[in-house]
Amino acid sequence: MADKKSKKNKSQQNSTIAVNRQATHEYFIEERYEAGLVLEGWEVKSLREGKVQLKESYVSIKRGEAWLSGAHISPLLSASTHIRPEAVRAKKLLLNRHELNKLIGSVERKGYTIIPLSLYWKHGRAKLEIGLAKGKQLHDKRASAKDRDWQREKARIMKHG
Template identity: 85%
Template sequence: MADKKSKKDTKQQNASIAVNRQVRHEYFVEERFEAGLVLEGWEVKSLRDGRIQLKESYVVIKRGEAWLSGAHISPMLSASTHIKPEAVRMKKLLLNRHELNKLIGAVERKGYTLMPLSMYWKNGRAKLEIGLAKGKQLHDKRTASKDRDWQREKERIMKHA
C-alpha cells in the first residue's frame, strides 16, 4: 500500500513539463487561466520526453481564438518518417467562450499581454497555464528584486536566531 502512494507522489512531481520563469521577472501576472492544446502525435511524444521551451513564446488572439506562438518543441529522432515535424508552429489553445471573451476584452481594451507560464500534465492531457499580465518598468523590477533579497535575508536571520 505504501508503494502505491509513493508512486503517486512521484507522478505528481513529474506532472510539470516546462516553466517559463522569465515571465515573473518581466511582468505582473494578475490572473491565470488553464488551457488545453491541440497537438500532433509527435509533439505529445516530445512533451513526454520534456523537449519543450517556453522562453520566447507568447499567446496571440486571432479571429476569436487563442494560439500559442513561439513555443519550441524539438522533434524526437524516432519521429515518424512520413511526417515533417515543424518545431515552432502555432498551436491552438482550448478555452471556453466565457474565458476567451474575458481575455479578448482585457488584451484589446486594457492593454494586457497573454503569456504562457507553465505546461504540465493533468489526467494524461497536456495543459498550459497562461497569465493575463502587464509589463514591469525597470524600477518595478528593481523593487521586486530588493524585496526578494530582503525576504531571503530575513529568513537567514530568523534561521540563525
C-alpha cells in the first residue's frame, strides 16, 4: 500500500514535460487555456522521455482550428520502422468551440498572440497550456527584470534581517 502512494506522488511530481521560459520574458500573458493535443504514438513515447522543446513554437489558427507549429519532438531511436517520424510537424490542438471563438476574436481584432507556455501530463493525457499574450517592448522587459531583481533582493534582506 505504501508503494502505491509513493508511485502516485512520483507521477504527480513529474507531470510537467516542458516549459517555455522565454514566453514570460517576451510577452505579457493575459489569459491561459488548457488544450489537448492530437499526437502520434511515437510522439507520446518521446514525450514520456521528455524529448520535447517548446522554445521556438507558436500557435496558429487555420480554418477555425488551432495548430501548434515549431514544437520539436525528437524521435526515439527505438521508434517503429514502418513510420517516418517528423520532428516538427504541426499538431492539432483540441479546444472547445467557445474557447476557439474567443481566441480567434482576440487574435484578429485585438492583436493578441497565442503562445505555448507549458506541456504536461494530466490523467495520462498530454495537455498544452497556451496563453493569450501581448508582446513586450524593450523597456517593459527592463522593468520586468528590475522587478524580479528587487523581489530577489527583498527576499534576501528579509531572510538575513
